[in-house]
Amino acid sequence: MIDLAPAHKIGLSLKSPLMPAAGFWGYGPNRYAPLVSAELLGAIVTNPMTLRPRRAGPSAPVAEVDGGIILPVDLPNPGLKKIIRQNRKFWRRAPIPLIAHLPADAPDDLARTVSALDALAVFAGFELGLPPDASPADAALFTRTLIRNTDLPALVKLPFPGKPHLAEAALKAGAVALTLADAPPAAAGTTAGRFFGGGVHAQLLPHLQHAAETFPGTPIIACGGIHTPADVRACLQAGAIAAQLDSVFWANPQQVQQILRYAQGAKSDDPLPSP
């Protein structure tokens, strides 16, 4: 078992170090069945949830570039009420821990979202997504807003490449683990958005290592372009104890299953066997 919140009174234990990143799985039900077996995941990180619905902007084209794609990300979601209505039944009988991903929002809205989700008693933890332009004060404010409204562990997902000053502020405010990192901003042609793809992975590794050294004892979750079992291994060796899979779900869902199978039996302190 891996504990993403060993210092927390409730803890957050996973039987596999792998989970989908927010935005890549949905809100619960396995859309990738039978290509991907949900029971091989350590947890499900939900798509972003905000109190009010957010519609995607005009559909700018996806730009395919070397190493991945650039995609406008407006965190579209149908709003908390609808998400709860559509998924509550699944959440109640979810076979693996659920982590609710909440983008930073107006503090009042964020507080109401956390309270409503916490009251359902179906989640094992929350992951707060900080925006790319967040300041340390913002990181502290959002994190405090989250933990004031729940007893569950709060993970904080940092903007790329995992800015240490934001990490420090979030940890001081009560976060128990860090996710490194959100997809980097990028632009190509008429498309401006975030860069997703295997090309992110190599850029991520030094930052993972730096975070693990700067915040010893804090669980670090790697996220960004992990497309192969070797990528998972490299992240764990760089100091992460778990990893979120993102663009590999889009590029090749069959490969996700291979990564999950490969990671079966891996322990946090035990580097994965060579692929």
Add this chain to the structure above:
Amino acid sequence: MKPVTLTFIEKTRIAPAMWQFIFVADKPLPPFQPGQFFLARTGNMFSAYLPRPLFLAPCDEVAGNWPVSRFQLTLSARHLADRGLAWLFSCPPARKIDAFGPLGCGFTLPATTKNLLVPIDFELGMGVFLVGSLFTMRKSLNVTLAFESKNPLPAAIVRRFPPHVEITTTLTTDRLLWPDAIIAIGGIPFYQRLKARLSAVRLRPAPGLAQILLADAPLRPCGVGACGLCAVPTAAGSRLACLAGPVFDLATLDLEVLADD
């Protein structure tokens, strides 16, 4: 949805800027609706693009005899602008392509349908043989294919359809009043024209009368309903094109918003 390996067999030019591709699946596939799609991995390991939606239809000679392993796909020159589909154009025969599907919701034809009108934007290519399986086996069905085309329709295309299918290139008022079901394949401007002409002759078209394939909908990046990025506006709120579509009721889609996107 299941994984399937498609072997590319051949591509044949069927009109000046249109090709028919033939694929054989590694196993016979159970029935699926025209308009449902398969996501196919295109590109080699150094240029892997996002999977592309392929709108497969059973080959003419096997249509209606499910399970089927031989499929066709029509693409036109405009698809060459897409890197993933351009890769498909350059595939040598026997190339194996990993795919999964079927995904989404396709066209359905009520059993009570007697008169079926099929408006198709010919230049789009992909509609040409896509819906044939819906009517080739139902001899009692009156079918009119109405192709919109800038150029004369190639005789070879006309010959491919069974004799009970009427083929025309004009959509008259009579023809719009005649059908009890319409299935259309084109782009958003094509659907806007169709909707305007329909509402000019039918004051209140019955819900579900006209089904349209959002052939240009971005059925990606995930294609399975996981990312939420392919939402399209409908009268009942936004719906995911890859899950609730890509076939929609013409009356419920907000074409104006889609045209602006």
